[in-house]
Amino acid sequence: xxxxxxxxxxxxxxxxxxxxxxxxxxxxxxxxxxxxxxxxxxxxxxxxxxxxxxxxxxxxxxxxxxxxxxxxxxxxxxxxxxxxxxxxxxxxxxxxxxxxxxxxxxxxxxxx
Amino acid sequence: xxxxxxxxxxxxxxxxxxxxxxxxxxxxxxxxxxxxxxxxxxxxxxxxxxxxxxxxxxxxxxxxxxxxxxxxxxxxxxxxxxxxxxxxxxxxxxxxxxxxxxxxxxxxxxxxxxxx
Numbered sequence: 191x192x193x194x195x196x197x198x199x200x201x202x203x204x205x206x207x208x209x210x211x212x213x214x215x216x217x218x219x220x221x222x223x224x225x226x227x228x229x230x231x232x233x234x235x236x237x238x239x240x241x242x243x244x245x246x247x248x249x250x251x252x253x254x255x256x257x258x259x260x261x262x263x264x265x266x267x268x269x270x271x272x273x274x275x276x277x278x279x280x281x282x283x284x285x286x287x288x289x290x291x292x293x294x295x296x297x298x299x300x301x302x
Numbered sequence: 303x304x305x306x307x308x309x310x311x312x313x314x315x316x317x318x319x320x321x322x323x324x325x326x327x328x329x330x331x332x333x334x335x336x337x338x339x340x341x342x343x344x345x346x347x348x349x350x351x352x353x354x355x356x357x358x359x360x361x362x363x364x365x366x367x368x369x370x371x372x373x374x375x376x377x378x379x380x381x382x383x384x385x386x387x388x389x390x391x392x393x394x395x396x397x398x399x400x401x402x403x404x405x406x407x408x409x410x411x412x413x414x415x416x417x418x
Contacts, residue, residue, distance in 0.1 A: 199342075222404035233306070233393060233409035234345070241404065280344050284404045288333060288397060289358060292344030 192217045192283045196293035204301045209253075209268040211296045213281035216262065223264045224282040224290070225255055234280060240264060251275070276300045304328065306410035308394050314416045320382035323413045327375070327396030333357075335407060336369055336379050337393040345393055351377065352399075381415075389417045 197212040215221055222241050226234040238249025245257045251274075255266045264281060281293045307326040315321050327334050332353050337345035348367065350357040354374040362369070366385070371377040381388055391414050395407040 224406065226409075231411070231414075233411045234395075235409070236406050239406055282344075287350075287357065288404050288407075289347060289350060290335075290345075290407060292346070294342070294344050 192285050192291045194281045194283045194291060194293040196281050196296050198296055200297045202299040202301055203271045205273055206270050209271045211266040211279050213264045213293060214262050215264060215283045217283055217285055219285040222284045225266050226280045226282060228278040271300045273300050306394055306396055306408055308410035308413055310413055312414050315384055316418050317386055318383040321384055322378050322380045323392050325377045325394030325410060328408055331396035332399040333397045334371055334377050335395040339391040339393055384417045386417050389415055
């Protein structure tokens, strides 16, 4: 079975500060991991994905995530927050069958 | 490339009424998903189609929810009768079929359902 836990339902950072959104996964098979972003009244947009190649994954809009098997983590980071980064972020895990299991989401607020 | 289309974008109904949502996936995508996203929660898979066959509907409340994808392209999700707890955003997603691995899913804008 697969599941993810996102620590922190709300995160606030100042503009220009480091963004760190946490995701821990549980999987009985080698996982595929994804981060999605959701802006108000929109669907989910893929930020990046881990598919067992490089452990450091770079995505769109300057985001990246590092897969750490020993910690069962896949935290999302961005060196410098921008006002446009304010959104809801979801971590998801998939095993076989292409079924995704999403976390409960983290709402990111960027303070000017 | 056109994205996943959904309609309507918003729907308000009274409990015990019926409602239907429509989804048109990205052209050529064999796999289609319906998710329910309750406010403050992550999306929860309701049903997954591969072409016009059901792959997984284990979390679909079959006493009131039904879905079909008759020609393996667009799909409809129906709720009859609706309950207050069905108020949520219903997301449709599609993904291509590749030879191996897990494929990212592409999401539509969703339909926001309010049941009064």
